[in-house]
Amino acid sequence: xxxTIEPVERxxxxxxxxxxxxxxxxxxxxxxxxxxxxxxxxxxxxxxxxRNRAQLALMLINPMLFLLVLGTGLDTMxxxxxxxxxxxxxxFPGVLLMAVQLPxxxxxxxxxxxxxxGFLRGMLVAPVGRGTILVGACLGGATAxxxxxxxxxxxxxxxxxxxxxxVLVLLLAVLALVAFxxxxxxxxxxxxxxxxETFQTMLSIGAMPLFFLSxxxxxxxxxxxxxxxxxxxxxxxxxxxxxRRTAALAMPPERAPAALELAGWTPPILVELAAMLLVSVFxxxxxxxxxxxxx
Amino acid sequence: MTGPFAVRTxxxxxTYGGRAAVCDLDLTVPAGETFGFLGPxxxxxxxxxxxxxTLLRPTAGxxxxxxxxxxxxxxxxxxxxxxxxxxxxxxxxxxxxxxLRLHAExxxxxxxxxxxxxRQLLALFGxxxxxxxxGAFSGGMRRRLELARSLMHHPGVLFLDEPTVGLDPQSRAVxxxxxxxxxxxxxxxxxxxxxxxxxxxxxxxxxxxxHGRVVAQGTPQQLKAEVGADxxxxxxxxDAGVAAALTESGLTAGHGPDGVRVVTxxxxxxxxxxxxxxxxxxxxxxxxxxxxxxxxxxxxxxxxRDAGSAELSPxxxx
Numbered sequence: 219x220x221x222t223i224e225p226v227e228r229x230x231x232x233x234x235x236x237x238x239x240x241x242x243x244x245x246x247x248x249x250x251x252x253x254x255x256x257x258x259x260x261x262x263x264x265x266x267x268x269r270n271r272a273q274l275a276l277m278l279i280n281p282m283l284f285l286l287v288l289g290t291g292l293d294t295m296x297x298x299x300x301x302x303x304x305x306x307x308x309x310f311p312g313v314l315l316m317a318v319q320l321p322x323x324x325x326x327x328x329x330x331x332x333x334x335x336g337f338l339r340g341m342l343v344a345p346v347g348r349g350t351i352l353v354g355a356c357l358g359g360a361t362a363x364x365x366x367x368x369x370x371x372x373x374x375x376x377x378x379x380x381x382x383x384x385v386l387v388l389l390l391a392v393l394a395l396v397a398f399x400x401x402x403x404x405x406x407x408x409x410x411x412x413x414x415e416t417f418q419t420m421l422s423i424g425a426m427p428l429f430f431l432s433x434x435x436x437x438x439x440x441x442x443x444x445x446x447x448x449x450x451x452x453x454x455x456x457x458x459x460x461x462r463r464t465a466a467l468a469m470p471p472e473r474a475p476a477a478l479e480l481a482g483w484t485p486p487i488l489v490e491l492a493a494m495l496l497v498s499v500f501x502x503x504x505x506x507x508x509x510x511x512x513x
Numbered sequence: 514m515t516g517p518f519a520v521r522t523x524x525x526x527x528t529y530g531g532r533a534a535v536c537d538l539d540l541t542v543p544a545g546e547t548f549g550f551l552g553p554x555x556x557x558x559x560x561x562x563x564x565x566x567t568l569l570r571p572t573a574g575x576x577x578x579x580x581x582x583x584x585x586x587x588x589x590x591x592x593x594x595x596x597x598x599x600x601x602x603x604x605x606x607x608x609x610x611x612x613l614r615l616h617a618e619x620x621x622x623x624x625x626x627x628x629x630x631x632r633q634l635l636a637l638f639g640x641x642x643x644x645x646x647x648g649a650f651s652g653g654m655r656r657r658l659e660l661a662r663s664l665m666h667h668p669g670v671l672f673l674d675e676p677t678v679g680l681d682p683q684s685r686a687v688x689x690x691x692x693x694x695x696x697x698x699x700x701x702x703x704x705x706x707x708x709x710x711x712x713x714x715x716x717x718x719x720x721x722x723x724h725g726r727v728v729a730q731g732t733p734q735q736l737k738a739e740v741g742a743d744x745x746x747x748x749x750x751x752d753a754g755v756a757a758a759l760t761e762s763g764l765t766a767g768h769g770p771d772g773v774r775v776v777t778x779x780x781x782x783x784x785x786x787x788x789x790x791x792x793x794x795x796x797x798x799x800x801x802x803x804x805x806x807x808x809x810x811x812x813x814x815x816x817x818r819d820a821g822s823a824e825l826s827p828x829x830x831x
Contacts, residue, residue, distance in 0.1 A: 240579065
C-alpha cells in the first residue's frame, strides 16, 4: 500500500504538513515554553478567582469574624484584667494566616477536582513537564491567597498597625512565601490523596487544629509544656511568628509582642523564611515525583 | 504493509495485578487512515489509547506513534498527536476561546498563530460564542469544542476515545460531519475507539477487540463478508414460481409466506439482474446485509450489547 502526500503550499514559508507528524507549526521551545505554560496555568487560576468574586468575599468572612469579633471581645476583656490591651494587634498576623490558609489549601482541592473533571488528563497529554503543571497551579493558588491576604491587610489600622508602605510590602512578601508553602503542601496532599471526599475531609478536619496550634491566638512562651511542644512542632507557628515580627516593624517597640522561642533560642526571621522555602521546595519535589508517575 | 504509518505496536501489553488488560497487541495503522477500535466496555480500548498517548507505561512491547516511540520520546509523541478523551477535558469556567488559547500555550504555539487558528476553528465548529463560559454549552457543543481544541496544534494523528458517547443522534451526526470534513481538507489519521456499531461503519478499517486481544480485523465490508452473505427479499405476484425460476438459474432461493429469499454474496449487485430477468411483476425488494453485530457475535460468541452489559454487572466479579 502506498500513499501520495499532496504538498500543501503555504505562503509564509512554513514547511508543508506532514502526514505522520502533522503540521510543524512555528513553536516556542525549551525553557521559554515551560515558562509560558506556567504563566497560562497561573492566569487560569486568577481568571477563575476573578469570576468567582462571591467566593472571594465568602472566604474573607471567617478571618474578619476572628479579627473584628473575637479580637475586639478578648481585647476588652483583657483590658479589664491586665494592662496590655493589644490583643487585636497580637491576633492580626494569625488572621492574615487564616486568610491565606483557606485559598492556599483549596489549590490542592482544585487539582483533585481537575483530575475528577478530566481537565488534568488534557494537560497531562500536552507536551509540558509534570513539574510545570504543578508549579503553575501552585503559583496560581498562592497568588489567589495573597490577594485575599492583601484585602485583609487593609484592616491593619484596626489592629493598631500604622500604614507604612515598606512594612505592608514586606508583610505581603512574607505572606506570599507562606501562601506558596501552604499551596505546595496542599498540592502534595492532592497528589497523594486522589479521592475528593478524602481530601475534603482532610481539609476540614486538619485546618482548625493547625490554626489553633500555631501561636496565632496566644503566646507560645507561656503555654504549658505539652501544648508548647505541639505548637513548636507545627510549621505554621514559624509562619505566624515571621508575620508577627514583620508586623511589629509598624508598631512602637514597647508594644511589639514577644517572638517565638525554641528551647531558649529565638530563630532569626531569615531562618524561619529559609525553612519555609526549604519545606516548599522539598514538598514540591516529592509532589512532582509522584505526579510524574504514569500509571 | 509499506508506506508511512501513524501507529505501529509490537507485542504491546499492559497488565494490572496479573490480569492482562491489553495482550500482545500488534497494530499497524497507515497514515491517513480512519481506524476504528471496536469492542465492548472493558475490552482494553481505553487502556490502549492511554498507552499510545503516553499517559500509561506499557508493561511490555513497543509502540510508535506519529513517528516517535511512546516510551523513549513521549514529548515528541505528545507534540504531534491530538486527543479527545471520553470524559470532558475543557474548563467549564472559561469561554471557548479561552480554552483554545490555553491549549495553544501548553503546546507552545506562537500567540499570533494561536489567535488565527482559534478563530478559524471556532467559526468552523460553530462555537463563536464570546463571553459565554463553556459550562453553559450543550453537550454537543462541548464535544465540538473538545474536537476543535485537539486540532489547535495541527496534530498528525488524532485519537478519539468514544467521540460521540452520551450525545443525541443529531449531535452525533454533526460530530461525524466535522470528522469527514476534516479528512477531506487535511491529511490526518483518525484513531478512534467505539462500542457503537454505526460508528465503526464510518471507518476505513476496524479491529475488533475482546478481553484485550484482537479477534478480527479488516474493512467493515470484508469483516461482514467473512461472516455471512446478503439476503435479498422479494415480494412478487407469484412467489413460488419466482423461487423455482431463480433456483433453476443457479441461485440459492426459497419462498415462504413472507415472500422469496435469495442468499447471495453481493445483494445490492444482484437486484438489477433479478428485476431485469424476471417476467413476473415484483412488488418490493429489500436487501439485508450482515451487520457488524453479526461480526462481533461470530468472533466472540456474544453480541456487543450483551458483552457491554455483562462487563458492567458487578455480579460478574472478575
